[in-house]
Amino acid sequence: MVELKTPDEIAAMAVTGSFIAELLDDLAGRARPGVNLLDLEQRARELIAERGAESCYWDYAPSFGRGPFRNVICLSVNDAVLHGLPHDYVLRDGDLLSMDIAVSINGWVADCARSIIVGTPRPEDQRLIEATEKALEAGIAAAVPGNRLGDISAAIAGVAADYGYPVNTQFGGHGLGRTMHEDPHVSNAGRPGRGMKLQPGLTLALEPWFAAGTDRIVYDPDGWTIRSADGSRTAHSEHTIAVTEDGPLVLTCRESVTAAAGGR
Template identity: 80%
Template sequence: MLELKTPAEIEALRVTGEFIAGLLDDLTRLAKPGVNLLDLEHRARRLIEDRGAQSCYWDYSPSFGRGPFRNVICLSVNDAVLHGLPHDYVLRDSDLLTMDIAVSIDGWVADSARSIIVGTPRPKDERLIEATERALAAGIAASVSGNRVGDISAAIGAVAADYGYPVNTEFGGHGLGRTMHEDPHVSNTGRAGRGLKLKPGLTLALEPWLARTTDKIVYDDDGWTIRSADGSRTAHSEHTIAITDGEPLVLTQSVTTTTMAGPTRSEHHGHP
């Protein structure tokens, strides 16, 4: 069941989104070679507690996980891309780290993910992150009233295809608001003109994620961490947005540019 939000409710969501953006900025600065993933988890817990926010991940028990999830952030490294369970791992130079978090403030949820390179960047990793960021931007641009969910999916998938990356459709974007997951599901590839019609007040989390050479996934023994089936590196970018009468609003936009060491300047067409 869809719940369209009022302008005042969207502003409440923006408050949560701005907090999440600041939290990810903070962790991005902290994530350096030699830092333990558990240090990032504990920092996120402290920031959430200090703000009086509530984690949407703590005690989360979906059908696909080995629940309950007893952490406040997903931290996925290199070939891990989704639902990475924070554990005793010390970050190394050139690791590709994805941070994904959802919190609730005053009953309103926002969700965002960011992939960064720890230390020395590798061009192939920069390119992969860039692909998810551009796919996310394309999905946001298609998120206008009167379009359909399929238009968002098609826009995201077109960027992935342009870069030559395969797309997994088992996990994708979703509605959110009072809870972390609401209708509709937003696949990361699809056909334009299909699916639910977008209306002002609809709030969505768009989250293109890609593995360099496969669309297949495997689970770690922890029952949560999802990796590329062939061990290739992965990246994930996510924003919470709101459909309006005009341009879509990005509610989790960072005020700093911290996702990559620098933009990839190489030609991006074709396969990596």
């Protein structure tokens, strides 16, 4: 069932989203060659505890994965793109790191992902990350009242096609609010004009992710980490947004609390 949120509830989600943006900024500043993924996991735990937030990942046990998940953030490196299990790995110069996190504050959830390059960037990796960011922007721009869910999906897929990247549809975006995953599912490919009509109060996590060379995925023995089937590099960008009468509102940025307050 799709639950539409009130302006006050959207503002509460923006508080969570602003915290997540600050947390990812902190981790991005620490992700340097020689830093262990477990150090980033520990830092995320510290920030969550200091804020009085709750991790949505801890004890997460979906139908996939060898659960329960016992970390607070997904850290995926190079050909890993989703659900990367933090482990004893020291970042190297040129690694492509995707960070994905969802937390709850006062019962309201936000979810966000960001891909960065550790140390010296490779142009092909910069292009891949750029594609996910542009696809996210296009998906957000399509999230206006009267459009349909397929318009968001088609906008994301259109950017992937422009960049020449294939699209996997097994994992995509989703509704969220009181819990991390709510209806509806938001595919990263679809047909415009199809699917449910977008209404003010709908809150979604949009998350385009692409692999440079394939749309197929494989799982690590840990049962969680998802990689490109051909070993090509991957990138992932995600924001939590709200559909409003005045257009889409991004809830996972530092300015989201002020922006959401203006809509009440």
